Amino acid sequence: MELSRLLLLFERDLAQFKYPYLDILQIGLSPDVVTKRLSTLHISSDLLVILYGWRNGVLDMDNRVIGQMELFARAIMLPLENAIEHYDYAITNDMWKEKLFPIFTSGGGDFLLFDANEQNQTVGQILTYSPSVTLSEEPVSIYDDMNTMFETVIECYRQGAYRFDESGFIEVDYQIEQQLSQSKNPNSEYWKLDN
Known part of the structure; x- marks a missing residue:
């Protein structure tokens, strides 16, 4: 299923x-805005354009409780500008390497990274940067690609792996x-680790 349809299914679920x-x-950003902002980093990705066209991350992140912003386990969607700031800082x-x-x-301090580097073997994969969990400073693949990430998350909700308590956590x-x-x-290493 294409990403734009998966995101609508995810939102419905x-x-x-x-x-x-x-x-x-x-609300999402226009494709031109996303493309232009990413091009300043020498990143080109239709998938990132679709993702940020769907939604532009959490509004006013600094004034919210971490546990009440997660879309899924360990995953708060970064607004594009915040993602760019984190990217610049990390580089x-x-x-981590450029184009992650x-x-x-x-x-x-942990991140899910989209590999936009056409030269990498992991291009298109989602990697996790989580040194305290993976015991490595190197990002590790966690989802085979962006579509599979959302398919996995949808299934985790449907099968009861993710649910919300009465406080919204x-x-x-x-x-x-x-x-x-x-x-x-x-094809992702994270799920093979002894976490």
């Missing part, structure tokens, strides 16, 4: 599962998440 924070996700400080673009954060059944994620992402 979030509403069905009573995701309490759809209203804090900003300047040699945290942060699209989600845990809120605690996400609860995770890590065993179900692990099983679903590993089966849907056979």
